[in-house]
Amino acid sequence: MAELVLKNLYEKTFRGAKEAPSKLSTILAEFINVRRLSAESASEGALTGRLCYFTAMRLFAFLLLLPALSFAQIPHTFNNGQVADADKINENFQNLVDRLPEQGEGYEFVEQRTLEGGNVFTKLRLYEKASLSGFRVDRRLDDPAQAYEDWGQERSINALGTFDNAYIYVYPPKTNIPNPTNTDLPTTCPDGSAPEFWYQASYSYAMRNLTGAMQFSTAYGDMSGIYQCASYVCGDDCPNEFNEFYIMEGQGIGEFSCIESAVMYGLLGGGNARAWNKVKGPNWITGVFDSSYNDEFGTYFLEIIAPIGCITSQD
Numbered sequence: 001m002a003e004l005v006l007k008n009l010y011e012k013t014f015r016g017a018k019e020a021p022s023k024l025s026t027i028l029a030e031f032i033n034v035r036r037l038s039a040e041s042a043s044e045g046a047l048t049g050r051l052c053y054f055t056a057m058r059l060f061a062f063l064l065l066l067p068a069l070s071f072a073q074i075p076h077t078f079n080n081g082q083v084a085d086a087d088k089i090n091e092n093f094q095n096l097v098d099r100l101p102e103q104g105e106g107y108e109f110v111e112q113r114t115l116e117g118g119n120v121f122t123k124l125r126l127y128e129k130a131s132l133s134g135f136r137v138d139r140r141l142d143d144p145a146q147a148y149e150d151w152g153q154e155r156s157i158n159a160l161g162t163f164d165n166a167y168i169y170v171y172p173p174k175t176n177i178p179n180p181t182n183t184d185l186p187t188t189c190p191d192g193s194a195p196e197f198w199y200q201a202s203y204s205y206a207m208r209n210l211t212g213a214m215q216f217s218t219a220y221g222d223m224s225g226i227y228q229c230a231s232y233v234c235g236d237d238c239p240n241e242f243n244e245f246y247i248m249e250g251q252g253i254g255e256f257s258c259i260e261s262a263v264m265y266g267l268l269g270g271g272n273a274r275a276w277n278k279v280k281g282p283n284w285i286t287g288v289f290d291s292s293y294n295d296e297f298g299t300y301f302l303e304i305i306a307p308i309g310c311i312t313s314q315d
Contacts, residue, residue, distance in 0.1 A: 074092050074095055075088070075091050075092060075095055076088040076089075076091060076092055106314075107124075107125075107128045107157070107158060107159040107313070107314075108159055108313065109122055109123060109124045109159050109313055110123040110124055110125060110301070111123040112311075114308070115305070118307070118308060119260065119305050119306060119307055119308075120305070120306060120307070120308050120310070120311065121303070121304070121305055122302075122303070122304045122305075122306070122311045123301055123302070123303050123304075124158055124159045124160065124301065124302050124304075124313075125158055125159070125294055125295075125299060125300065125301060125302075126156070126158060126264055126266065126300035126301060126302050127156050127157075127158060127270065127275070127289045127291065127294075127300055128156075128157050128158050128159070128291055128294075129156065129157040129289060129291065130154055130155065130156035130157070130288070130289035131154065131155050131286075131287065131288045131289065132152055132153065132154040132155075132276070132285070132286070132287050132288075132289075133152055133153060133284075133285070133286045133287075134150060134151060134152025134153070134167075134284065134285045134286075135150070135151060135152060135283055135284050135285075136148055136149065136150050136283045136284070136285075137149045137151075137283070138283075147171070147172065148170075148171060149168065149169065149170045150167075150168070150169040150170075151166075151167065151168040151169070152166070152167055152285070153165065153166050153167075154166070154167070156207070156289075158302075159313045159314065160311070160313065160314060161209055161314040162209060163207040163208060163209050164207075164208055164209070165205065165206060165207045165208070166205075166206050167203070167204065167205045167206070168202075168203075168204050169201060169202070169203045170201065170202040170203075171201040171202070172201070173200060173201060173202035174202060175202065177200045177201075177202060177218055177219050178200075179197060179200055179225060180197055180221075180222055180223045180224060180225040180247075181222045181223075182221070182222040182223040183223075184223070185223060185227075185247060185265075186247070186263055186265055186301075186303050187247075187265055187301075189229035189230075189231045189232055189297075190229065190231055190232050190297050191231035193229070193230075193231060195227035195228065195229050195245050195247070196227060196228055196229070196230065197225050197226075197227055198225075198226050198227055198228045198244070199225075199226050200218060200225055200226065201218060201226055202217075202218060202219065203217065203218045203226070203246065203248065204216070204217040204218075204219070205217070205248060205250075205264065211254050211255045212252060212253060212254030212255035212256040212257070213252065213253050213254055213256065214250050214251070214252045214253075214256050214259070214262060214302075215250050215251060215252075215253075216248040216249065216250030216262070216263075216264050217248055217249075217250065218248055220248065220249040220250055220251065221248075221249030221263070222249075223247055223249060223263070224247055224248045224249050225247060226244055226245070226246060227244075227245040227246070227247060228243045228244060228245055229243065229245055232267075232297065232298075234272070234273045238273055238274075239269060239273065239274060239278070240268050240269040240273045242268055243267075243268075244267070244268040245265070245266070245267050245268070245298070246264075246265060246266060246267075246268070247263065247264075247265040248263065248264050248265070249261070249262065249263045250262045250263065250264065256310075258306050258307055258310035259304055259305070259306045259310060259311070260305050260306055260307070261304070261305045262302065262303070262304045262305075263302070263303050264300065264301065264302050264303075265300070265301060265303075266298055266299060266300030266301065267297065267298025267299075268298075269298065270289070270293055270294075270298060270299060270300055271293030271294055271295065271296035271297065271298050271299040272293055272296040272297060272298055273298055274290070274293050275289055275290050275291070275293035275294065275296075275298075275299070275300075276288075276289055276290070277289075277290055
């Protein structure tokens with residue numbers, strides 16, 4: 001019996017750190033089961049001791065994945081010789097599980113379907129969780145409201161995984177960017193009409209992880225630009241002064257180099273212009289994303305067309 005448990009422990013340990021969050025409670029249960037085996041079979045005591053040691057090493061390895069945790073926050077501690085209460089142990093490990101890094105949280109695609117010809121269309125929310133920090137650099141002192149650069153960084157999570165993002169917005173553009181000509185847009189205004197092209201700016205947005213990246217820009221494609229929806233009314237308490245709607249086409253590299261076409265779009269501020277909670281200064285901004293506004297008008301979406309197997313969720 002103990003040999004089978006040891007084999008099971010070994011196989012589960014080396015499946016990869018990606019499964020770590022779902023394994024902590026399993027490891028705890030196995031540890032308790034090993035102690036039960038020890039009580040039931042004294043003849044297997046030596047091997048059972050090895051099992052306890054091996055399980056403890058697994059727990060230690062998982063703890064190495066948690067450098068950002070403050071262990072002073074663990075609910076219960078124990079001293080040598082003290083009887084460990086199972087409920088308190090379970091509470092400690094649940095506390096660790098709850099505070100693990102936010103990876104592979106199981107966010108789903110909004111839509112995924114096979115197109116004629118074999119490619120797959122995938123639609124997902126750009127942000128499920130996110131935060132940002134940004135800055136503005138005025139380029140013309142005589143009229144700074146009409147000449148500026150916004151740039152910043154984000155940390156975001158969506159159905160594709162966790163990303164570090166960067167953006168830069170330059171108005172007016174330093175180089176000539178053609179106005180969009182494609183009227184077959186990926187979204188509509190609240191009244192069902194198409195967004196109207198408003199003006200052109202040099203806006204670039206990159207999202208990347210350690211295995212790939214996607215780059216979007218108003219300089220790509222024939223529909224990219226700054227739009228507006230005349231039928232949309234933000235309301236008296238609207239946190240954004242501009243009714244700007246962004247549509248940007250892009251491309252992928254690394255694990256996303258298989259993408260044939262991609263477009264991101266959304267309203268300034270996200271869903272109903274209120275998804276980004278921001279604190280602003282004269283030339284800086286910091287914010288966190290409120291996903292409760294997702295799926296309202298203006299939500300940021302990604303739409304991707306790629307071969308089968310190219311785009312998979314991280315659930």
